[in-house]
Amino acid sequence: MSHLMTFPPQQALIGGEWIKTTATLQVEAPATGEPLARIARSQVEEVNAAVKAARLAFSGQLGEWAHWSARKRSEWLLRFADVIEAHHEQLAQLECADTGKPMTQAKGDISACARYFRFYGGAADKIHGETIPFETDFAVMTLREPYGVCAQIIPWNYPSQIFGRCVAAGLAAGNTIVLKPAEDACLSVLRMSELAVQHGLPPGALNVVPGLGFEAGAALAAHPQIDHLSFTGSPETGTHVAQAAAQHHVPVTLELGGKSPQLVFADADLEEALSAVVRGIIQNAGQTCSAGSRLLVQREIADNVIDNLCKRFNALRCDTGEADADCGPLINARQKAKLEERLSAAKADGIRVAAIGKLTSSVPSGGHFVLPQLLTDIPDGHEVLREELFGPVLVVQVFEDEAEALALANATDFGLCAGIWTRDGGRQLRLAKGIRSGQVFINNYGAAGGVELPFGGVGRSGHGREKGFEGLRSYTRIKTIAIKHG
Ligand code: NAI
Ligand code: MG
Numbered sequence: 001m002s003h004l005m006t007f008p009p010q011q012a013l014i015g016g017e018w019i020k021t022t023a024t025l026q027v028e029a030p031a032t033g034e035p036l037a038r039i040a041r042s043q044v045e046e047v048n049a050a051v052k053a054a055r056l057a058f059s060g061q062l063g064e065w066a067h068w069s070a071r072k073r074s075e076w077l078l079r080f081a082d083v084i085e086a087h088h089e090q091l092a093q094l095e096c097a098d099t100g101k102p103m104t105q106a107k108g109d110i111s112a113c114a115r116y117f118r119f120y121g122g123a124a125d126k127i128h129g130e131t132i133p134f135e136t137d138f139a140v141m142t143l144r145e146p147y148g149v150c151a152q153i154i155p156w157n158y159p160s161q162i163f164g165r166c167v168a169a170g171l172a173a174g175n176t177i178v179l180k181p182a183e184d185a186c187l188s189v190l191r192m193s194e195l196a197v198q199h200g201l202p203p204g205a206l207n208v209v210p211g212l213g214f215e216a217g218a219a220l221a222a223h224p225q226i227d228h229l230s231f232t233g234s235p236e237t238g239t240h241v242a243q244a245a246a247q248h249h250v251p252v253t254l255e256l257g258g259k260s261p262q263l264v265f266a267d268a269d270l271e272e273a274l275s276a277v278v279r280g281i282i283q284n285a286g287q288t289c290s291a292g293s294r295l296l297v298q299r300e301i302a303d304n305v306i307d308n309l310c311k312r313f314n315a316l317r318c319d320t321g322e323a324d325a326d327c328g329p330l331i332n333a334r335q336k337a338k339l340e341e342r343l344s345a346a347k348a349d350g351i352r353v354a355a356i357g358k359l360t361s362s363v364p365s366g367g368h369f370v371l372p373q374l375l376t377d378i379p380d381g382h383e384v385l386r387e388e389l390f391g392p393v394l395v396v397q398v399f400e401d402e403a404e405a406l407a408l409a410n411a412t413d414f415g416l417c418a419g420i421w422t423r424d425g426g427r428q429l430r431l432a433k434g435i436r437s438g439q440v441f442i443n444n445y446g447a448a449g450g451v452e453l454p455f456g457g458v459g460r461s462g463h464g465r466e467k468g469f470e471g472l473r474s475y476t477r478i479k480t481i482a483i484k485h486g
Helices: 044-059 070-086 088-099 103-123 159-172 187-198 213-221 235-246 270-286 299-314 333-348 402-409 425-434 468-473
Strands: 011-014 017-020 024-028 035-040 138-146 149-153 176-180 206-208 228-232 252-255 260-264 292-298 352-356 373-376 393-399 417-421 439-442 476-484
Touching: 011 044, 011 187, 035 088, 035 187, 044 149, 044 176, 044 206, 044 213, 070 088, 070 103, 070 159, 070 187, 088 103, 088 159, 088 187, 103 159, 103 468, 149 159, 149 213, 159 176, 159 187, 159 228, 159 468, 176 213, 187 206, 213 235, 228 235, 235 252, 260 270, 260 402, 270 292, 270 299, 270 393, 270 417, 292 299, 292 402, 299 352, 299 373, 299 393, 393 402, 402 425, 417 425, 425 439
Parallel strands: 149 176, 149 228, 176 206, 228 252, 260 292, 260 417, 292 393, 373 393, 417 439
Antiparallel strands: 011 017, 011 206, 024 035, 138 476, 352 373
16 A cells, blocks of 8 residues: 555645644554554644635635636646546545445546536636616626635545535635545545645645544634535534534535435336445445435335345445455444444344345455345334434335325435336326435436536435535625616
């Protein structure tokens, strides 16, 4: 791994300079439990310095950023997408080792990250305000302005993709950024940040303060000089950061995960549906905010579908990311212990493990593996039907008809995504309208990442939208200018 670490992972990026922090943190490889790298453990002082640099860059007192036109930002973002592609191999290796995800998925994540820079690069000079008809002696217009300093706190499950969707959109709109990546996985983010500086991003436009949530993260969320906060992670931490931001009336976007259902009706194309159902829960070992973690299946095909899925789950293999099997390890020992505790409680409540995957024989013993599994015979309203497990565990429920399917789909406090598998067009749209969630997929699930597709939750899944044009708009605010010309 050391051959990959040709960049300064033990430092924070502040005002265009990499600064050595006094404290550092050990990062481990989830597949082996062994040390992988040391990263900076930023403290309040570093967070303060990063916010200050971002403010100076935004106001034009540091570097060129504030003087760049929308077209210049667009050109830089498009060029940076090419830089990411040119370093694809190294970035994918870092992502794979750091998160433990299978190499094919790590590669896909780096490609998606480059696509975010390309999408928002293309959009940077195409987002604008309006003119509004008003009294005859007035001209009224709206400007779509950047907020200023955007704080972005991101998780460990998709470091490079979430870097892409947050940083590319924030910069495209003309903001400056202070990014707090996750302590559990941030090496690809540090490398891309270094590449950004090397390839001409002006100082202070992007600042990065790696470190712990309750230190660097909490200091950033509570900082009086930030203008916007975007957070992706757990509902509990989302509440903390939103409370901290509220002290200074800072607007927040919260993306907090889900318990997303896949509804499979008797008239569905089962081959397509069941392949997507399995992919939707084992991707990144189920550590995906939009994981399709609940299967709702219609009674008349339930036995057949469960048999079919049992075969598929029993055939799944877990291995290191490098081995590129179906499933990698969970991110750390804590996440594994939390999931195993929930699984034993579920078994004690009579829930059946109908099928389970296997570890390949060569897997190192220190890895944080939890085998992919299918749970059936679940009592109504059980915790495993309502809480995010964040692992490769699919829970199955049976419904009679459309009305019951809808009621079950909406029977959690989350609402991020849903998949509907049926050939009946009327039912597709009735359910799509009735389901409480930010995204609905009909006869597909996930739409291959969906850089272009607005994404976000309702209820406990959070609020605000990332991705697509909507994500870009959310990094701007409207100013109304009313001119009385007489
Ligand atoms: P977390 O929400 O605590 O961590 C996410 C980010 O927030 C990290 O960068 C972390 O350093 C930061 N953070 C933590 N505490 C903070 C605080 N007090 N102030 C500011 N920032 C803080 O998530 P964690 O503990 O890693 O995972 C716990 C659960 O959260 C998972 O089991 C899963 O259910 C959920 N989760 C959801 C994600 C999603 O994609 N929506 C991503 C990661 C976790
Ligand atoms: Mg936490």
